[in-house]
Amino acid sequence: MTVHCNAPPHGRGWHSTARRDSAPGPAGASAPDAVAAASTQPTGLRRSRAHAWFVAGFLLLLGGSLHAEPQILASQPPTTEPAMTTTGFTIVAQADPYASDFFDPSLLDAGAEARETETAEADDDLLDEAAYEALEEAAPDVDLLIQRLPEGNFNDRRAVAEELAATGDPRVPVVLGALLEGRLLATAEDPPRILIRAETGRAGRDALTGEPVDADLIASGRRIPVHNPLRNALRSLIAVSTLSAPDPERRATSLRRLMRDDVSPDLLEYLDDRVELEDDPRVMDLLLTVRALARLNVDDAQVRLESVELLRGSLLSEVRVRLEATANRDDDPEVRAAAREALDSIEARIRFFRFTENLFFGLSAGSVLLLAAIGLAITFGVMGVINMAHGELIMIGAYTTWFIQTLMPGALSTSILLAIPAAFVVAGLVGIAMERGVIQFLYGRPLETLLATFGISLILQQAVRTLFSPLNRPVQSPDWLSGTLQVNPVLALTWSRIYIFIFAIMVFVALLLVMKKTSLGLKVRAVAQNRPMARALGVRTGWVDALTFGLGAGIAGVAGVALSQLTNVGPNMGQAYIIDSFMVVVFGGVGNLWGTFVGALGLGMMTKFLEPHTGAVLAKILVLIFIILFIQRRPRGLFPKKGRAAEA
Amino acid sequence: MTQSPWLKSLRTPGVALALTLSAGAVQAEDPIKVGILHSLSGTMAISETTLKDTMLMLVEEQNRNGGLLGRQLQPVVVDPASDWPLFAERTRQLLEQDQVDVIFGVWTSVARKSVLPVVEELNGILFYPVQYEGEESSRNIFYTGAAPNQQAIPAVEYLMNEYGIERWVLAGTDYVYPRTTNRILEAFLKAHGVADEDIMINYTPFGHSDWQSIVADIRRFGSQGKPTAVVSTINGDANVPFYRELGNQGISAEDIPVIAFSVGEEELSGMDTRPLVGHLAAWNYFMSVDTPENAAFIDKWHDFIGDTRRVTNDPMEAHYIGFNMWVQAVEAAGTTDVDTVIDALKGVTVPNLTGGMAEMLVNHHITKPVLIGEIQEDGQFLVVWQTDDLIPGDAWSPHLPGSRDIIADWTPPISCGNFNTVTQTCSGQNY
Amino acid sequence: MLTRRLFLSDWGGITVLVLLLAMVVAVPYANLVLPPESPWHLSTYWVALLGKFLAFALLALAIDLIWGYAGILSLGHGAFFGLGGYAMGMYLTRQIGDRGVYGHPELPDFMVFLSYESLPWFWWGFDMFWFAMLMVVLVPGLLALVFGWLAFRSRVTGVYFAIITQALVFALMLAFFRNEMGFGGNNGLTDFKDILGFSVQARETRVALFVISALTLIAAYVAARYIVTSRFGRVLIAVRDAESRTRFAGYRVEHYKLWLFVFSAMLAGIAGALYVPQVGIINPGEFSPLRSIEAVLWVAVGGRGSLFGAIIGAFAVNGAKTWFTAAYPQVWLFFLGALFVLVTVFLPRGLVGIFRRRRTEGGA
Secondary structure, three states: OEEEOOOOOOOOOOOOOOOOOOOOOOOOOEOOHHHHHOOOOOOOEEEOOOOOOOOOOOEEEOOOOOOOOOOOOEOOOOOOOOOOOOOOEEEOOOOOHHHOHHHOHHHHHHHHHHHHHOOOOOOOOOOOHHHHHHHHHHOHHHHHHHHHOOOOOHHHHHHHHHHHHHHOOOHHHHHHHHHHOOOEEEOOOOOOOEEEEOOOOOOEEEOOOOOEEOHHHHHHOEEOOOOHHHHHHHHHHHHHHOOOOOOHHHHHHHHHHHHHOOOOHHHHHHHHHHHHHOOOHHHHHHHHHHHHHHHOOOOOHHHHHHHHHHHOOOOOHHHHHHHHHHHHHOOOHHHHHHHHHHHHHHHHHHHHHHHHHHHHHHHHHHHHHHHHHHHHHHHHHHOOOOOOOHHHHHHHHHHHHHHHHHHOOOOHHHHHHHHHHHHHHHHHHHHHHHHHHOHHHHOOOHHHHHHHHHHHHHHHHHHHHHHHOOOOEOOOOOHHHOOEEEEEOOEEEEHHHHHHHHHHHHHHHHHHHHHHHOHHHHHHHHHHHOHHHHHHOOOOHHHHHHHHHHHHHHHHHHHHHHHOOOOOEOOOHHHHHHHHHHHHHHHHOOOOHHHHHHHHHHHHHHHHHHHHHHOHHHHHHHHHHHHHHHHHHOOOOOOOOOOHHHHO | OOOOHHHHHHHHHHHHHHHHHHHHHHOOOOOEEEEEEOOOOOOOHHHHHHHHHHHHHHHHHHHHOOOEOOEOEEEEEEOOOOOHHHHHHHHHHHHHHOOOOEEEEOOOHHHHHHHHHHHHHOOOOEEEOOOOOOOOOOOOEEEOOOOHHHOHHHHHHHHHHHHOOOEEEEEEEOOHHHHHHHHHHHHHHHHOOOOHHHEEEEEEOOOOOOOHHHHHHHHHHOOOOOOEEEEEEOOHHHHHHHHHHHHHOOOOOOOOOEEEOOOOHHHHOOOOOHHHOOOEEEEOOOOOOOOHHHHHHHHHHHHHHOOOOOOOOHHHHHHHHHHHHHHHHHHHHOOOOHHHHHHHHOOOEEEOOOOOEEEEOOOOEEEEOOEEEEEOOOOOEEEEEEOOOOEEOOOOOOOOOOOOOEEEEOOOOOOEEEEEOOOOEEOOOOO | OHHHHHHOOOHHHHHHHHHHHHHHHHHHHHHHHOOOOOOOOOOHHHHHHHHHHHHHHHHHHHHHHHHHHHOOOOOOHHHHHHHHHHHHHHHHHHHHHHHOOOOOOOOOHHHHHOOOOOOOHHHOOOOOHHHHHHHHHHHHHHHHHHHHHHHHHOOOOHHHHHHHHHHHHHHHHHHHHOHHHOOOHHHOEEOOOEEOOEEOOOHHHHHHHHHHHHHHHHHHHHHHHHHHHOHHHHHHHHHHHOHHHHHHOOOOHHHHHHHHHHHHHHHHHHHHHHHHHHHOEEOHHHHOHHHHHHHHHHHHHHOOOOOHHHHHHHHHHHHHHHHHHHHOOOOHHHHHHHHHHHHHHHOOOHHHHHHHHHHHHHHO
C-alpha cells in the first residue's frame, strides 16, 4: 500500500524564519526505473528552497513490510530560484529502511576497501555502474554541482550543498557526508575531479562515478575546506536522509539533529511513518520525542497537550527549551499549565542529577588529589622527608608517558598501559638516587630535607627544560579514555575521570597491601616507628629507606601517567600539584594512608561543592583557609598517629 | 636534518655568543646593540624562548645582509626569569649598563607594566610583540601585537554574523588582559542587543586544571536553545585541560564553538590537538597563510632553529614586523638616537607576512589584518575568515566608559599617549 | 654595657655592620658625586640593585630571627613582606593622584578601568604617609599575631607550621590575584611617581632610599641582637633546642614564640615597604610560595642562627642570581638547585659556618 503525500500548503521551513508559501507543489515526477532496478531507494528528504514550489512525490509503505516492491520515487530537479539558506524540503521517502545501503557512506567506504583487497564484485550491490549511468542521465546537473563544491567561499559551498540535497540524487548524502568529515577532495584539474577518501587507509573513489581511484590520486587531491557553520548545515541536510539508515545509531544521530531544528509539518508526517517502521526501542524513544516536539506546533490543542504529556520527564535540553517556550507562549491555557507542570517535574529531576554530577566531580577531583598526594604520603608521611621534588617526580612520570608514546606511535592504548610500570621504575629510580645521594644525610633534620629537595626540584625542572625544551609535550589519550558515559541527557560522566578514579583506588589499595602484607611494608613501618630498634633487630635501614623513598617516588611517577591524560605535560606541571599534595597529607594526618585517602576525597568534594557558589579561585582560597584553621584545631590532622612515633 | 633537542638548546646560546664575537671582530666601529628581553627560565620560558630565537634570527640575517648603517648589530640577551620586578631591573641593566639602542621583548601585561616606567625614565625604545588589552600608549613603547579591536571585536563580530551566535560565554584567566578584553566585549555585545542573561562571564586562576564544573556550566548555558559560543581568554597552561574536558564532555566545535585569543601554533604543538579540532582562534597571522613572504619566513626559521617541525606564530610575526620597522626607521634617520628614531618610526610601512603592509600609527600601534582560523588536526589553522582591510590598532577602547574620550597621538600638537578629547588635557605623563 | 652585650664576640656582625655603614657613605658618593666617566662611578642600576638586596637582607634577618633562634620555620614570610609592600604600594599609588592615564582625581587607573565608583574603604588613609607606614608594620603584625596565636596555642610546630604558613602565603597569592580584591590583580601596583613629594625616579631619591634601607637594616640588626642576647632570647634558644623541657620549666613557650613571630613579621613588612619603591612594582608574585622558600634559602646559605649570616646569604644568593640570569640564564636554576642541596648537606651552618669553624680551630 502506498501513500502519496504532497507537500502541505503551509510548508514550515527548516528554520523558523522560513517563509510560508501557500503554493502547493506539483506532483512528483516518477523516478527513473534504473533506480528501482538497482533496488535503491533514495531516502533523502531533500531540500529545495523556502519559497520554492514544494515538490514531493513520495512513496510510502505503511505496515512496514520488508518485502514490499519499491515503487515510484520522487525526483524533481531543483527550481531555478536563487539559493536561500532558509528552505523547505521535499521528502523522498522509501519503503524499506534496510534497502538504503547505497546511501550509507560507511558502507560505500567499506566497499571501496573490499574492492581493493578482494574482488571487483565485492560491492556490486552498492555501486552498480548501470545505476550510476542512469542517475547521471536523470540528473546531469548533479555532476556539475558536485564539481562546483570546491569553488568560492564557505557560503557558496553551502548553497551548492543545499542545491545538491534538493536533487535527491542518491550520491548526494555520500558526497556531503564525505565533505562533512573532511574526506572530500578536489584535484587541480579543470573541471576538478572530486574524490572521496576512505575513512581509513589511503585509498578512495571518484565521487561522481564511484570508481575506485589509486592512493596517489587521492594524495594529490586537496581537501575541500569546511567550517563549523557549513558542517552544521551539512549535518542537517544529511540528517533527513539518514532517518531511515539501516544502522540504528545513525538513525538516532539524525533524530538528535532533527530535535534541534524546527520540524516542518511535512516532515512530521514522515515521522509518523517512521514510527510505524521503527523497531529499535532506543531510536523509537527518540523518534517519539522528536514527533512530540514537532506536534507542539500543530493547531489541535489536544494533540499539543498529549505531546506535553509525552515529553514529561524527558531530560533532553531541547525538550526543556521547547516546553519553556510552550509554557510561556502557547495559546491554550491548559497546554501552558501542563507544560509548566511538566517543566517543574523535569527541574526536580535535574536538581537531583546535578547533585549527583557534583558528587562525581568532587570524587574525581578528590581522586586526582589522591593520586598526586599518595606518593607523598609515603615519602613525607611515613619517612618524614618534606619532599618538595614530589611534583617533579610526577612530572617525570608524565614525561615517561610522552616518551613511550613517541616511541610507539599508533599503539596508544598499549603505550599508556606500558607507561604505568615504566613511569614507576623511572621515577622510582630517580627517587632512590635522590635518597642515596642527598636525603640519607639529612634524616632527623626534616626542615632541611625541605630545602635540599626543593633544590632537587629546581634541577629536575631545568633539566627537563634543557633536555626536552620548555614547550609542553603533547600526550594523546586513547579513545577509551575520551568521551562520556551518558547516563541520561543531563548526567554524563567522562570516561577519563572514571578510569582515573578507579586507577587511584587501585593504586591506593596496592600501596595499602604493600604496606600491610609484605615484608618490605613491615620493615618500612618498623623503621618509621623506631629506627634504632629496627636496626638492632637486623633491618638494613639504609636499604629500607632507599626502597621506601623509591616506592613513594614511583607512585608519584604513576600519578604522572594519569595526570598526563588530564592536563599539560611540561616542565612546570609539578609545581601545580605540590602544594595541594602537602595540604592533603597534612590534612589527613601525616603517616596515615587512610588519612590521605579521606583527606583527598574530602578536599576534592569540598572544592567542587564550593565552586558553583564561589567560583574556582575563591573556592580554593576557602579550602586553604579551612585547612589552616583545621590544623589549628587538630594539629596532627584528621587521623593523627599515636604513640611514640608521633613525636618524631 | 634531525638534531637532538638538547644539542639544539645548547646551540642557541652558542649562536648568540658567536654573533657577539663575530660582530666584535669584523666591525671596527661600535656595533648597534639590540636588547632582547624575554624570559628564558621560569613559567614564561615556554612562550618567550621562541621569541628570543626569532630575534636572534632576524639580527643574524640583518648582519648577513651588511648590518645597519654600515655597522653590525649585536644582540644582548638577558633573562628576566619570569619575575616581574626582575623585568624592570633587566631593562635598567640593558639601557643603563649595556646601553642598548633598542629593546625587543616582554610578553605578559604585568611585565610590560613593570618595564614601562623604566623605559620612559631612561628614554629607551621597546617593541612589544604580544596581543594585549590596550588602554596604554607610551612614547617609548611600540605595540606590534594586536589591540582588542584587532582581535577580540572582529572575532565576536564574525561569530555573530557567520554563526548567528546569541549567547556568549566569556571565559578567561583572572588577570588584566582577559578582564579588559571581556569588559570591552561585554560592552560591545550589550551595544548589539545581547541581554544580560545571555552573557556568562567566568574567571579561573592561572594554570587551572579541573574544569569539570565550569565546562558542565557552559554545557548547560549552551543548551537553552540559542546558539552559544565561548570566547576564551584562557591563558597558557590552563588550555589543555580545558579543551580536554570540553571534548570529554562531548561538546564539539559545532555545538559550542570556542574562539581563543591565546591559543596559537606554538601552544598547539604542545597539546593533543584532537579535542580542539574545529575550534577557532583569532590572530593576525597564521603559519598556514599562503604568501611568498610567509613561506620565506618559515624557511628561514627552520634553517635557523634546525628543526623543520618547529612552528611559527603570531608574536613571531609581530617581532618580524617590529624589527623591520625599526631597521627602516634607523635607516631613514641615519642614526640610532632614540628620539630621532621614535619620530622616524611613525608612518613607517613594512610588509607583514600575510600579504599586506603594516604601518606604524601615531598611537604607536600598527595596522593589522584579522584572521580567524579553525584548528586542524595537525596543529595548524584553516583560515575561515579574514578582514578585507587592515585594521588600525586602538590604544584606547571606545567601548569602555573610562577611555571613550581618550586618544593617543604622538605627533604634535598633541604628543600624548592619553589625550582626553573632552577636557583637552594630557594627564600623568612625564613629558 | 649594652654595647658590650650586643657586640661581644659578634665579630661577624660587627664586620657586616661596618660594611653596611661603609656602603651608606660610599654608594651615594660614587653615584652622585663621582662623574659617570670615573671608573669608580656607580650607576643608578647598581644603586637600585643594592637597595633591593638590602630589603631582601632585612627579610632574611626576619626569617633568621625566628628560624635560627626559636626553631620556627616559616615558609610564608613572603606574606608579611608582600603585605608591607602592598601598604607602601598603596601609598605610592595614592600619590599618583590625578596623574593617572585616565586623569581621575582620586581613583587609581585600575579602579577607573574596573568602573569603581569610589575608593574602597581599605584604601582610605593611604594617602597619608604616616598612616601607610603604620600599616606597613601593623597589617603584617596583626596577621602574624592572629595566625601565630592560633598556631602556637595549639602547639602546631615544625613541619606542620612550615606547611600551613605555606598555605597562608598561597591563599594570599590567590586572593591578591583576584581583581575583585581591589589591589590591582595580577598587575599589582606600579608606575609610581612620587614619595613624600620626591620623584621616585630621581637619582637622589634612589640614593636616599638606599641609605634609608641600609640604616633600617642596621637598626633592625641591632634590635635583633638586643632581643637574642636578652633573657628573652635565651629562653627562645631553650625553646628551639628543647621545647617541652622549657615548657615544663614553667615558661609560657607560646608567648615567647608569638611575640618573636610578630616582631619578625613586622620586620618583613618593613622590608617589603623598602623594596617596593626601589623596584617600582608590587604584585601578587611576591606571595608566591617559591619566593618564600627562596628567602629561607638565603638564611640557610648565609648560616642560620647568626643574624649577620642571613644578611650575607641574602647578598650572596641574590648577587649570584643577578649575575647568572644575565650571563648564563640556562644555568641559573641548576646553580640555585645545587646550592640548596650542597648547603644543606655539606654546610649545615652556611657560609658563616666555614669561618666559624676556622676560627674555633685556630683558637683551639
